[in-house]
Amino acid sequence: MIEKNKQKITTAGTCAGCPIGLVARTVLNATDNPIAVTNATGCMEVTTTIYPNTSWRVPYIHSVFGNAGATISGMETAYKALFKKGKIKEKKPVKFVAFGGDGGTYDIGLQALSGALERQHDFLYVCYDNGAYMNTGNQRSGATPFGASTETTPAGKESFGKDVERKDLMSIVAAHHIGYVATANIGFLDDFETKVKKAFATKGPSFILVFSPCPNQWKHAAHKTIEIAKLGTDTNFWPLYEIINGGYKINYEPKNKAKIEEFLMTQSRFKHIFKSKGKNERIKDIQNKVDEEWERVKDLEETGVKV
Ligand SMILES: Cc1ncc(C[n+]2csc(CCOP(=O)(O)OP(=O)(O)O)c2C)c(N)n1
Ligand code: SF4
Ligand SMILES: [Mg+2]
Numbered sequence: 001m002i003e004k005n006k007q008k009i010t011t012a013g014t015c016a017g018c019p020i021g022l023v024a025r026t027v028l029n030a031t032d033n034p035i036a037v038t039n040a041t042g043c044m045e046v047t048t049t050i051y052p053n054t055s056w057r058v059p060y061i062h063s064v065f066g067n068a069g070a071t072i073s074g075m076e077t078a079y080k081a082l083f084k085k086g087k088i089k090e091k092k093p094v095k096f097v098a099f100g101g102d103g104g105t106y107d108i109g110l111q112a113l114s115g116a117l118e119r120q121h122d123f124l125y126v127c128y129d130n131g132a133y134m135n136t137g138n139q140r141s142g143a144t145p146f147g148a149s150t151e152t153t154p155a156g157k158e159s160f161g162k163d164v165e166r167k168d169l170m171s172i173v174a175a176h177h178i179g180y181v182a183t184a185n186i187g188f189l190d191d192f193e194t195k196v197k198k199a200f201a202t203k204g205p206s207f208i209l210v211f212s213p214c215p216n217q218w219k220h221a222a223h224k225t226i227e228i229a230k231l232g233t234d235t236n237f238w239p240l241y242e243i244i245n246g247g248y249k250i251n252y253e254p255k256n257k258a259k260i261e262e263f264l265m266t267q268s269r270f271k272h273i274f275k276s277k278g279k280n281e282r283i284k285d286i287q288n289k290v291d292e293e294w295e296r297v298k299d300l301e302e303t304g305v306k307v
Contacts, residue, residue, distance in 0.1 A: 017222025
């Protein structure tokens, strides 16, 4: 039975300072409609469903790592089919939500997500992006930023960390011609909540990519999570923007843009960069990449070019 939510999700299983509970609470509390959730394997799922307990007070299906898109498609379709067959008497305006980490979304679940978007199922997909496969100990994903040291791209004598750019998932999702796509950041909760509400008001699929630091693997103090998240956007590392019916809209422009090194130096995944011989060039290179991406999004907004 799908109950009215008002989520009291507790994430006692997370590491101290982990923002995953904030992600789930912000999404589930953004509507009074009934909600049904699927959640791909990853830290959110593992920390909220430790047997015999659960943190979820809404119908919840644990998807395997790669198929949250397929599961949410099935849930939405099953609800419609059950109503059609008369097995559900009253059709409620249920919101179907899928949560996945970056590994489960950029990489292994991309095919299932693409299919669900292309078929235009009515759901919201929220990817919480902490930049690697954290639940299994920090292996690189398609979301891992350039230069980050991970278990599978370790910085050392022969390597300075990940040597390729993170995947542009926003453009990939937008290319499915869906109504609402947005970036968000747990350091900007009002903006995140507004975006969830817009996504819920959108007919068909919608997608939110939310920046979600990992104190355990980024190795920063638990109380620094929100500060570092904010710095991500104040350096333009994580711009806040929407793609509404294919058109770009920037939601936040830092008044005093901070330099990228201020963000990098807060996390040990980048600490090798500051010890390397070519330190200044590397930081400059990363700064240039961040600036280029910001200009690209700005151009798309200004020219009004649609995806
Ligand atoms: C097919 C498959 N491969 C590998 C795993 C092991 N595994 C479980 S969670 C996980 C990482 C999840 O990463 P992400 O989606 O980024 O979520 P996070 O853990 O960072 O929250 C991996 C590799 C699995 N469960 N299934
Ligand atoms: S490893 Fe990172 S994402 Fe996972 S529970 Fe700990 S802090 Fe959260
Ligand atoms: Mg991850």
